[in-house]
Amino acid sequence: MVTENYLAKYAKSFNWAGFFLPNKTYQKCTNLYNFCRIADNIADDKNKITIKRDNFNNFKNNFINKNYSDPIIKNIWNLISEHNISVKIVYDLLEGINSDIRENVKFNSKKELLVYAYRVAGTVGLMMAKILKVNKKQSLKSAIDLGIAMQLTNISRDVIEDKKNNRFYINENFEDIRSTIELSEKFYKNSFYSIKEIPLSLRFSILVARRIYRKIGLKILNKKNLENYKKSRKIYVSNIEKIIETIFSIFDIIKLSLTSKNDDNIEHDHTLINEEINLNERI
Numbered sequence: 001m002v003t004e005n006y007l008a009k010y011a012k013s014f015n016w017a018g019f020f021l022p023n024k025t026y027q028k029c030t031n032l033y034n035f036c037r038i039a040d041n042i043a044d045d046k047n048k049i050t051i052k053r054d055n056f057n058n059f060k061n062n063f064i065n066k067n068y069s070d071p072i073i074k075n076i077w078n079l080i081s082e083h084n085i086s087v088k089i090v091y092d093l094l095e096g097i098n099s100d101i102r103e104n105v106k107f108n109s110k111k112e113l114l115v116y117a118y119r120v121a122g123t124v125g126l127m128m129a130k131i132l133k134v135n136k137k138q139s140l141k142s143a144i145d146l147g148i149a150m151q152l153t154n155i156s157r158d159v160i161e162d163k164k165n166n167r168f169y170i171n172e173n174f175e176d177i178r179s180t181i182e183l184s185e186k187f188y189k190n191s192f193y194s195i196k197e198i199p200l201s202l203r204f205s206i207l208v209a210r211r212i213y214r215k216i217g218l219k220i221l222n223k224k225n226l227e228n229y230k231k232s233r234k235i236y237v238s239n240i241e242k243i244i245e246t247i248f249s250i251f252d253i254i255k256l257s258l259t260s261k262n263d264d265n266i267e268h269d270h271t272l273i274n275e276e277i278n279l280n281e282r283i
């Protein structure tokens with residue numbers, strides 16, 4: 001049974017970067033994204049909270065019980081088995097998505113923001129790294145950082161849209177938006193040198209995805225104030241800009257090949273997350 005390609009439908013930036021992956025690896029990334037997107041769509045649809053909870057619990061139970069009649073469930077379990085992915089990572093992802101199934105979502109601390117960003121995106125970065133054959137512990141931590149960085153970018157971009165859905169991950173002012181982008185930059189920076197641990201044939205795609213997503217944050221900062229930010233509606237990277245960022249990624253891959261630096265000495269900002277979740281058990 002052929003499943004829909006949610007990566008091509010919902011994640012234009014990732015799909016663009018996926019063009020540079022071998023077909024087999026791209027299909028695995030698609031299978032991972034499909035699972036994440038199906039779960040996320042349940043939380044985001046327009047049904048009543050009680051219906052969404054029932055639908056989400058059914059989906060989660062199908063995962064737990066390995067309901068292979070659902071190709072989405074079968075594919076994710078195949079990835080877990082083939083790439084030695086801890087089931088705890090998937091449970092973290094599902095818990096993060098489930099936390100959005102409430103009448104009102106409001107974060108009041110950096111810890112809440114980072115734990116959520118890890119759950120809904122750092123987990124995906126970690127699973128993606130395992131699919132891309134990354135084994136080094138420090139590099140897997142950096143993969144978590146890249147996922148967190150991208151989620152912080154998403155949150156910064158979607159403040160107005162999230163407000164309509166009664167989700168307040170950060171406050172609706174440009175100072176908080178700017179500070180969240182600046183926080184994301186720390187996580188983007190931590191992710192760079194770990195990309196050396198990805199096999200050469202797979203490396204360029206991640207550099208492209210990283211650059212395109214960072215570009216969204218930079219475009220947000222260029223709005224300067226909340227009024228301009230609101231006028232822009234949803235900020236995205238155009239195809240022309242994607243081409244430019246793809247060209248710049250060529251210089252990134254050259255830089256990586258020429259440098260002796262690696263991620264051994266990176267201090268990961270995981271203290272707040274580890275207060276609630278033991279990341280070492282996931283890696």
